[in-house]
Amino acid sequence: MPYQSKQLLRCLLGSTVGIIGFAASASAEVTLDVLYTTPGTFSTLQQNLAKRFTELHPDIKIKFRNAVAGYEEAAQQILRDQLTGRLPDVAFNGINQIGLFVDRGLGVPLDGFIAKEGGTAALGYYPTLAALGKWKGKMYGLPFAVSTPVLYVNADLVEKAGGKVDDLPRSWPELLAFGKKVEAAGNAGVTGLYFQWEQTGNWLVQSLVTSKGGHILKAGGCNIAFNDDAGMWALKTLESFGKSGMPNLGLAQARQSFVAGSVAVLADSTSYVAAAERQIGGRFKFRTVPFPLAAADGRLPAGGNMAMMFATGTDRQQAAWEYIKFVTGPVGQTQMVNLTGYMPGNAIAVETTELLGSFYGKNPNHKTSIDQLPILTEWASFPGDNSLKIIEIIKTNTEYLITRRQTADETMPLLVKEVAALLPPCAGQ
Known part of the structure; x- marks a missing residue:
């Protein structure tokens, strides 16, 4: 595991004081507008993640929009929001829809944020799954909940x-x-x-x-x-x-x-x-x-959804990045796996004993998805x-x-x- 990832993990698994000391504070309180789909699967998870995140980042609040039924419904809502100027700051979209949004001029490239953290490997993302968030050479999404x-x-x-x-x-x-x-x-x-x-x-x-x-x-x-x-x-x-x-x-x-x-x-x-x-x-x-x-x-x-950023303005984008980094990071992915059947996009979560290190040995029905990781390909996005x-x-x-x-x-x-x-x-x- 890269040195930076070990440091990150120690902070995340440490005491509350240590975690908050590690978290980056926004210059002023920011409330992020977040959209997700499939409430029957994700509502409890999203609420739990938001609660834990705001404990680590007291200057960033999470406000969820009403969850929509599925990925197509979310896409239709986001395209309507583009017309009214009311885009969410963060949205969890179907992996196959990244191209749709980017071609419409939507989505903030995450490359700069990722580079400041040492790259996708330092953050722990599986290369195969991280690559699914790329469109025309830039990274627009990070894997949140991946299915096979x-x-x-x-x-x-x-x-x-x-x-x-x-x-x-x-x-x-x-x-x-x-x-x-x-x-x-x-x-x-x-x-x-x-x-x-x-x-x-x-x-x-x-x-x-x-x-x-x-x-x-x-x-x-x-x-x-x-x-x-x-x-x-x-x-x-x-x-x-x-x-x-x-x-x-x-x-x-x-x-x-x-x-x-x-x-x-x-x-x-x-x-x-x-x-x-x-x-x-x-x-x-x-x-x-x-x-x-x-x-x-x-x-x-590879099915499932990616976390994408639509936020504008430096402070909002930095806050949105902290949220995306958390929910797709080791702790967020551990909670996601425990509450759903989706596969994590973060290898640190899988390789760390305190997180998912023993999970797949005890839950073979979940391991089938991990075993199929080497044969995953893109979920085609119609432009x-x-x-x-x-x-x-x-x-x-x-x-x-x-x-x-x-x-x-x-x-x-x-x-x-x-x-x-x-x-x-x-x-x-």
Whole structure:
């Protein structure tokens, strides 16, 4: 661990007097306006972090805006706030939306603040995850809560069908076939496999493409790349879910069905792991296993959210930086992991005994996400003014595949035409 990080950690874990003595004081009291999403997951965490932060920084207060349901809703609100001049000072945005904001002239580069602290390595950020906050060569976000796609497994249902969790198939056709065995061996109403296609920002749809070694956009981001074999394979896989008889459930409904014991295998985000464990309460054996890769060069998009700065003025920006540094730092990330299923973006938290050093040994369902860190890639951000519209178009066509209203062969040309028409032209075109 770098020397600066050790010093920082000693201050954070020291006495109250020592911590406050370390904290940088603002020249006058500043109240930061903060926006976050998904209150069911983050409200308790955000309130706890704000309380601890203001104890360390008595001259900086945190005022939360009403939390919005999801990343797309937050993006729409921020774009409206740009028009009215009421942007939040700090916002926790979907990783895939950084480009949307920066291209609109929003977001404060964090490079100068980070350099004064000795760089991202000195602050403890995983290089792979810190890189996700870059757009056009500058750092606009730092990882707050990162997720990876995994499989949630009801081991009791799997074993009842004659299987073992450690021997689960590693391809979607085989998982679908095993799911049918589970349904045959289980009670009425049991679903063998459910794929959370509705995830925000087409995240799990993108996961299929990248797991096959494909890409959503070409380098530069102004041309589609999913119109290839990997993209067609992803669409045909989604089509196969619909043909298998998989029900079309909402996100919350699918999760409730899993914790109720009526879904054997659920493809979902690790963000729900802690809540699932609490809600299951030992009623059945719950395991997480890695998301299937369909190619040797397969990758998985990092989901979750980044802390971004929209504050203006030197004092407000410095206060916002102190807050971002705290919530994405060792102590903030430890609290985040303990209250959610998200993966930390800060290695110091994971490597420090007093923080998360023993957490993953005791909580293997959370460790699955950490194990997938080496294969993470970007969650594609659609550039231009039509970013949110493109996400909605892909979502609509995905549902048509799940509900058998369209085939993959029909869907691909429609997606290519509609998405390409909404992307901004490449430079020089």
